Amino acid sequence: MSGTTRRTDEGRGRLGSTLSGLAMALGCVLFLGGFAWGAVLYQPYTVPTDSMAPTITAGDRVLAQRIDGGQVRRGDVVVFRQKSWGDMPMVKRVVAVGGDKVACCTEGKLTVNGKKIDEGYLPEGQDAEAMGIPEVTVPKGRLFLLGDERSGSLDSTAHLTEAGSGTVPRTSVDARVDAVVWPMDGMLARPTGFETLGSLSTPGPLRLITTAIAVGAVLVLGGGAYGPIAGRMGRRGRTTTPEPAGAH
Structure with a gap:
């Protein structure tokens, strides 16, 4: 036994x-x-300014998926380089793509192709009227970018007099921001205000x-x-x- x-x-x-x-x-x-x-898929970046506050604030560490510029859609927060903007990594939000007509403001809202955009990511108490934008037609293959902190962002509105009316070539985009990992704010909220203009980007496999x-x-x-x-x-x-x- x-x-x-x-x-x-x-x-x-x-x-x-x-x-x-x-x-x-x-x-x-x-x-x-x-x-x-x-x-392989993601690149970390440290954001140096508050131009994307409150979505991303100075010192935040983000993870951005390496993508081709042709995959960028309205509402995406992208990392890009543009020689005339200082030729350094910058983080801004795409609000219009090639062929779009963008302007500000109608009843305090940004308009794209005549549609008012609900920008829930703007700082509380601030509307799009913090910075006026004359109507701009975005050239094919280019992007119009704004910071979420409109009153202090050096974005497309600061380059309107340049060739392309402040737009940036899609080829300048290196990556699309998926999440803020430090502090651990998590995945970026989907920019649903742009859904009436077309489909939004699908987040990368970061959660998986x-x-x-x-x-x-x-x-x-x-x-x-x-x-x-x-x-x-x-x-x-x-x-x-x-x-x-x-x-x-």
Whole structure:
């Protein structure tokens, strides 16, 4: 009987060790794979000014998905470089694309193609009228960009007299901001005010990536902790379960 009990315990131990190893292996794949996937798709940026407040404030760390400029849609917050703007990474919101007519303001609201845009991301108490914009027709292949903090943003309105009327080529876009990761404000809210003009961008797989990393970490830690815990429980069981008298 004692021999049977020992064999049963050993079988359970081997099964537990196998499951623990599989959990740790899967956890490593998810954890490391998630980081690798994220590193390929996303680029971190630190935003130096409050021109996008309150959506993004000075010092915030954001994750931006590397995309082609042709994928940009109205309402996107993008990272771009434009030589005439200083040739450094800048973060602004796209409010109009090639072929659009943008102006400000009608009843205190920005208009695109004659439609008033509900900009829920503007600072509380501030409307679009903080900066007037004459009607501009955005050239094909270019973007009109504004900061959410209209009163202090050096954006397309500061370059209206340049070629392209303050617009930026789509090719200048490096990435689209998906989330603020420090402080942990999370994914950017969808700019639903632009839905009447066409479909919005779909966020990248950032949530899926973070889920894979989190699940991977849990599996690695859980699998690694199984061995010591199982060993203690096994020793405790052998100590507290006396062998029947006369058993051999």
